Structure formats: C-alpha cells, structure tokens
Amino acid sequence: MRDGGSHGDQEGGSGSFHQRKRRRVGRGGDGVLSNALAGYLSWQQTAEERFLALEEDRMRQEARAEERREQQEERRAKQEREHEFRLMSMLTKVLSSSRGTEEQSASTSRETLGVPSTSQTLFPYMLSSSAKAVPSMPLGDQMAQYSPYLSRRGNSMRLHQGILQEGFNQYHANKHDENSNPHGIINLGTSENKLCFDLLQKRVRCDLLVYLREEVAKFLSHYCRSPKPLKPKNVVVMNGCGSLFSALAATLCDPEDAILIPSPFYGVITEDVGLYSSVKLHHVPLYSQVPTGSDVRPFQLTVEKLENSLKEAKKEGLNIKALILLNPHNPLGEVYSSEEMISFLEFAKMHKLHVIVDEIYMLSVFNETDTFHSVLSLDGLPDPQRTHIMWGVSKDFAMAGMRVGMVYSENRDLVQALDQLGCFHGVPGPTQYQMAQLLRDRDWLNSEFLPENRRRLREAHSFMTEELKKQDIPFLHRSAGFFIWADLSKYLREKTFAEELSLWRCFLKHKVLLSCGQAFSCVSPGWFRIIFTDQLHKLKLGLSIAHFHFNKTLKTSSVQTKLDTVHIKTEPVSLSLDSLIGTLRQQIHTSDWLEKYKPELAAGQDPTQLDVFTDLLDKARK
Structure with missing residues (x-):
C-alpha cells in the first residue's frame, strides 16, 4: 500500500509540477503581451497629449496674430492723425510766409526813392505775384489734403514736390504769352530747344499731334460701351500692365499689406506687386470639383469664397487693401457676367477695398453667344472712387512686346500719385504716336481686324479642343483668351505638385513648353494652360510630341504609395x-x-x- 501510495504521490506530484510549469509559462506570455499593450497605450496617450499641446500653441499664435493686427491698426490710425497735423502745420506756415512776403515787397516799393530801375520795379512784382500764386494753386490745395483712398506711401508720392517740380507746376498753370497772358511766367529753367520749332513744324502735320490720353478715353468709351464719355484726365498710360500693377500696389498699399486675388491667376502678378512694392497676395482658392451649394461650374468665384478668404487673412494678421479681378480670366478663360461683377464690387465696397479689374482680353472673346460686360459699361459703380480698370494693347491687338498699358480711375488722388511715377514707367513718344493712330482707326478695327481676329481665334480653339477630346483630356470649354485650361492629372503617377512639375519638365525636355498649374497658384495638381494661338503646323507638331509622351507616361496600373504616417483612431480602453x-x-x-x-x-x-x-x-x- 505504501508503494502504491508512493507511486500515486509521485504521479500526483509530477502532474502538479507540469501544471505549475504551464501556469508559469502562461503567466510569462501574458506578461509580455501586457507589457506590449501598456507600451502601446502609453505611446497613444503621449501622441494625444502632444496633439493637444500643438493645438494650444496654434490657438496662442492666432491670438498673438490678432493682437498684432489690432496694434498695427492702432499705429496706423495714430500715424494718420499725426500726418494730418503735420500737413495742417505746413499749410499754416505757407500762408503766413506768403502774407509776410507780400507785405515786405509792398513796403519796399513804397519806400523806394527817385526813379526806379528795371530790377527795382520787376522783382517786387515777381515776388508779389508768386506769393499770391502759391495758396491759389489747385495742386497746393490738393497737397494740403491727406487722401483716405491712398496708403501712406501713396500719399507721400502724391504730395511730393521738389523745387523743380514746384516751379514747373506754377509755370504750367501760368504760361507767358505775348498776347493772351503777357504777365505770365517766362520759362528760363527747363532745358528745351525751341530755336528750330519753325523748321520742324513744316515736317509735322498738325493732325498728327494727337493726345494719347484723349484717344484712350474715346477708345474705351466706345468698346467698353460706357454710358457716358470717359474723361481723358482720368486715364493713366504706362509701359505695360505689369508696370501698372506695380504702381497701383505701391500707391494703394504700404509694405507688407496684402491684396486678395482668386487662384488660379496669371502668375506674374505675384512679382508685379511684390518685387519693389513689397505687397503680398492672399489667395482665394477656387477648386476644380463642383461642391454642393451655390457653385454650378468648376473654379467658380463667389462672394462667399471672398468673404471666407478675407476672414482668414484677418486671422493671420494681414491688412487687406484691395481685390484683383481678371475678366476675361487668365488662365481659366472665364467671362464674368455683369451680375457677378456687381456682386464682387458690392463685396469690396462693404469692406472698403479697392478693386483692380484687369480687362486686357476684353476684345478677345470669340464666341458670339458669350457677351463681355466691362465694368465701365455699368451704369453707376458701387464705389467708383475705389474701382480701377486696366487694359493694354499687347493681347487684343496681337502685339506682344508692345508695352502700353492704361488704367481708368475716377479717383483724382490716385491719378496724381500714379502720374508721379510716370517718369519711371513712361511710354516713348514714337510709341505713343503709333498707339494713338491705331486707337483712333475704328473703321479698320471694326470692319477688318476685330472680326477676322475673332474668326481665327474660333478656328484655332476648335482645332485644339478636338485634339484634346481625341485624347480624352478634360478641359474648361471657355470662349475668351488665347488658352485652354486642361486637366492632365491622369498622366501623373500620383496627384502631387512634384509629379506635375516632373511632367512639365518632361515636356520641356522634349521641346514642348506648357504652363503648369502651380505657376498660376492652382490648388489642384495636374492642370495645365495650353496656348492655341499659333500657326497650325506648330500646333500639330507640338501636339504630336505631347501625345506621344502622354501615351508613354500613362499609368498602366494603379500605384499604391506608402503612407508616411499612421492614423490611429482612438478606441475605448475597454476593448478586448x-x-x-x-x-x-x-x-x-x-x-x-x-x-x-x-x-x-x-x-x-x-x-x-x-x-x-x-x-x-x-x-x-x-
């Protein structure tokens, strides 16, 4: 019995030993998994805490930006008040000095004894006349006023007057003439040769002495269908619309101010307003997809989008001073209706923003069913003092390289400030003559050039769109400008701007130049601007090369890109x-x-x- 019991005890002891061993092994495995799970949850908690810390930091930055914006506005208001006070002080000194000079010259005349010499009679008269002229000059009255429409920099430009400018302005307002104004100012200060004017007059016919501003005003009145004749004094002409953008940015904005602009847009505008004016652009993103809501077409601009972008800019601490609109649009080819333009102008008026409307393609609308409505055709602008319309000859007259641009504005303060910059952006005399002759030849423009230009634009556009349809390439079907906005995203390995740039360089490497969307600040990768206004054989050759590489780079299978980060959803801790x-x-x-x-x-x-x-x-x- 003892042997049997001993044997049973041994078996029982051996079984319990194996059971304990299995339990220890189980506990060891559970411990490893528990440690792994604990580490996983600890990492998750750390990630969440860091995310919250980043959110708090972002909110603090936004609060600081809002505080900086308020401080900037306070400083701006204070500086404007100080500037107005200084101007009033200057005006008071000028008036006091004028009265003192007049009294002194009169006293000197009364006290002179004997027969007066020529100098004794002439110079007191000149001093008295000039003293009277200073406060009565229109420019002097304008210089004593600080324009609320211009930036501090713009006011400084408008109010600047050197000694030579002061003398010439008074001479220009009071020129000497033997018959009509014998007591006017005789100009012996301007370096100008008038000895041979009689010889040149024989070679230059009087009908050629046209004024470019007058011809521009007549031209825009006719082709923009203005309800009333436009005034030449409201026209500023410079050497191209790029110069106008730069000058407008400099006069309407101070350094680091910003301008709203819907994107995509003609990319060079970024440099036009930023290089020497130091003005930023704040984009209003337009998307290719048509979301639910008020949008009915791709890349549609709405007042709601303008409002949202303006709010974002203010949160970032930007001081928005103006809005740029392109109509017809480059690169979209969009032609905005008069109702849309009025709504955009009403938005700008509500927020006291200047509106710069670029209408450089206004005569290049080639579909008869689409009608272009210039802002100048509107009977009553919402805010005429803050609405400025640009146009140039290079596009509509097929004269690339002919740098002549013009802006029409009823804001006299702005026109005066732009005139101050005219010496840096002037148009040469021969070019002014050519442009004046061209603009006044409306019979030829209406009967020959413009109809034929529209016909050729239609044919070239039709050819290009048919080729794109053959390749099943989506595009915006618009009827203005020289370009088509096409979606080449299906040729990208992945929809990124890096791939878009790679495709653009591939075309360039094989001698075909297109314009990629990121050059126009497009928010959707894969869009390209394709020009169709060239000779047919060049279009065919360029398209044949492009088609070959389209087919070569077309994706044959979907490419899965590796994720850079893991997005782990937060789950309840009670999960198994x-x-x-x-x-x-x-x-x-x-x-x-x-x-x-x-x-x-x-x-x-x-x-x-x-x-x-x-x-x-x-x-x-x-």
Whole structure:
C-alpha cells in the first residue's frame, strides 16, 4: 500500500509540477503581451497629449496674430492723425510766409526813392505775384489734403514736390504769352530747344499731334460701351500692365499689406506687386470639383469664397487693401457676367477695398453667344472712387512686346500719385504716336481686324479642343483668351505638385513648353494652360510630341504609395486584448511606421519595449 501510495504521490506530484510549469509559462506570455499593450497605450496617450499641446500653441499664435493686427491698426490710425497735423502745420506756415512776403515787397516799393530801375520795379512784382500764386494753386490745395483712398506711401508720392517740380507746376498753370497772358511766367529753367520749332513744324502735320490720353478715353468709351464719355484726365498710360500693377500696389498699399486675388491667376502678378512694392497676395482658392451649394461650374468665384478668404487673412494678421479681378480670366478663360461683377464690387465696397479689374482680353472673346460686360459699361459703380480698370494693347491687338498699358480711375488722388511715377514707367513718344493712330482707326478695327481676329481665334480653339477630346483630356470649354485650361492629372503617377512639375519638365525636355498649374497658384495638381494661338503646323507638331509622351507616361496600373504616417483612431480602453492586438497587427502589416520611427518610440522610455514591439513585428509578418 505504501508503494502504491508512493507511486500515486509521485504521479500526483509530477502532474502538479507540469501544471505549475504551464501556469508559469502562461503567466510569462501574458506578461509580455501586457507589457506590449501598456507600451502601446502609453505611446497613444503621449501622441494625444502632444496633439493637444500643438493645438494650444496654434490657438496662442492666432491670438498673438490678432493682437498684432489690432496694434498695427492702432499705429496706423495714430500715424494718420499725426500726418494730418503735420500737413495742417505746413499749410499754416505757407500762408503766413506768403502774407509776410507780400507785405515786405509792398513796403519796399513804397519806400523806394527817385526813379526806379528795371530790377527795382520787376522783382517786387515777381515776388508779389508768386506769393499770391502759391495758396491759389489747385495742386497746393490738393497737397494740403491727406487722401483716405491712398496708403501712406501713396500719399507721400502724391504730395511730393521738389523745387523743380514746384516751379514747373506754377509755370504750367501760368504760361507767358505775348498776347493772351503777357504777365505770365517766362520759362528760363527747363532745358528745351525751341530755336528750330519753325523748321520742324513744316515736317509735322498738325493732325498728327494727337493726345494719347484723349484717344484712350474715346477708345474705351466706345468698346467698353460706357454710358457716358470717359474723361481723358482720368486715364493713366504706362509701359505695360505689369508696370501698372506695380504702381497701383505701391500707391494703394504700404509694405507688407496684402491684396486678395482668386487662384488660379496669371502668375506674374505675384512679382508685379511684390518685387519693389513689397505687397503680398492672399489667395482665394477656387477648386476644380463642383461642391454642393451655390457653385454650378468648376473654379467658380463667389462672394462667399471672398468673404471666407478675407476672414482668414484677418486671422493671420494681414491688412487687406484691395481685390484683383481678371475678366476675361487668365488662365481659366472665364467671362464674368455683369451680375457677378456687381456682386464682387458690392463685396469690396462693404469692406472698403479697392478693386483692380484687369480687362486686357476684353476684345478677345470669340464666341458670339458669350457677351463681355466691362465694368465701365455699368451704369453707376458701387464705389467708383475705389474701382480701377486696366487694359493694354499687347493681347487684343496681337502685339506682344508692345508695352502700353492704361488704367481708368475716377479717383483724382490716385491719378496724381500714379502720374508721379510716370517718369519711371513712361511710354516713348514714337510709341505713343503709333498707339494713338491705331486707337483712333475704328473703321479698320471694326470692319477688318476685330472680326477676322475673332474668326481665327474660333478656328484655332476648335482645332485644339478636338485634339484634346481625341485624347480624352478634360478641359474648361471657355470662349475668351488665347488658352485652354486642361486637366492632365491622369498622366501623373500620383496627384502631387512634384509629379506635375516632373511632367512639365518632361515636356520641356522634349521641346514642348506648357504652363503648369502651380505657376498660376492652382490648388489642384495636374492642370495645365495650353496656348492655341499659333500657326497650325506648330500646333500639330507640338501636339504630336505631347501625345506621344502622354501615351508613354500613362499609368498602366494603379500605384499604391506608402503612407508616411499612421492614423490611429482612438478606441475605448475597454476593448478586448484580442481586438487591440488585431489593430496593432493590421497597422504593422500596412505600414513601415514602426521601423521608421524606432528612435522616436524608444526615446525617454524603457528600451525593452522596443524589443517587444520588434518581436511582435517579426511574428506578425511571418
């Protein structure tokens, strides 16, 4: 019995030993998984805490930006008040000096004894006349006023007057003439040869002495269908619309101010307003997809989008001074209706923004069903003092390189400020003569050039759109300008701007130049501007090269890109261990995140956790 009992005890002891061993092994496995789970949850908590910290930091930055914006506005108001006070002080001194000079000259005349000499009679008269002329000059009255429409820089430009300018302005207002104005100013200060004017007069016919501003005013009145004749004094002519953009930015904005502009837009405008005017552009993004809501077409501009972008700009601490509108649009080819333009102008009036309307393609609308409505055709602008219309000859007259641009504005302060910059952006005399002759030849323009130009634009546009349809390339079907806005995103390996730039360089490498969307600040990668206004044989050759590389680079299979980060959804802690391990296993299978961020995971924690995760990674991938 003892032997049997002993044997049973041995068997029982052996069984309990194996059971204890299995329990120890089980507890050891559970411990590894528990440690892994604890590390995983600890990492998740750390990530959430960091995200909250970043959010708090972002909110603090926004609050600081808003505070800076308010401080800037306070400083601006204070500086404007100080400037007005200085101007009033200057005006008071000028008036006091004028009265003192007049009294002194009169006293000198009365006290002179004997027969007066020529100098004794002439110079007191000149001093008295000039003293009387200073306060009565229109420019002097304008210089004593600080324009609320211009920036501080613009007011400084408008009010600037050197000694030579002061003398010439008075001479220009009071020229000497033997018959009509014998007591006027005799100009012996301007370096100008008038000795041979009689000889030149024989060679220059009087009908050629036209004034470019007058011809521009007549031209715009006719082709913009203005309800009343436009005034030549409101016209400013410079050497191209790029110069006008720069000058307008300089006079309407101070350095670091900003201008709203819908994107995509003609990319050179960024340099036009930024290079020497130091003015920023704040984009109003327009999207290719038509969302639900008020949008009915791709890349549609609405007042709601303008409002949202203006709010974002203010949150960033930007001081928005103006809005730029392109109509017809470059690169979209969009032609805005008069109702749309009025709504945009009403928005600008509400926020006291200047509106710069670029209408350089106004005569290049080639579809008879689409009618272009110039802002100048509107009977009553919402805010005429802040509305400025630009046009140039290079596009509508097919004269690329002929740098002649013009702006029409009823704001006299702005016109005066722009005139101050005219010496830097002037148009040469021969060019002015050519342009005046061209603008006044409306019979030829209406009967021959413009109809034929529109016909050729229609034919070239039709050819290009048919070729794009053959390649199944989406595009905006618009009827203005020299270009088509086409979607080449299907030829990108992935929809990124880096791939767009790579495709653009591929075309350029094979001797075909297009314009990629990011050059126009488009928010959707893959859009290109394609010009169709060239000789037919060049269009065919360029398209044949492009088609070859389109087909060569077309994706044959979908390419899956690796994720740079893992987006882990926050789950309740009460989930089972199996579900958490399954989630972790899925993340490991679909991402190289763990291997990529090993140092960050182990930093500041128990190094053994990294070994546990590495073991789990190896097991999960077997």
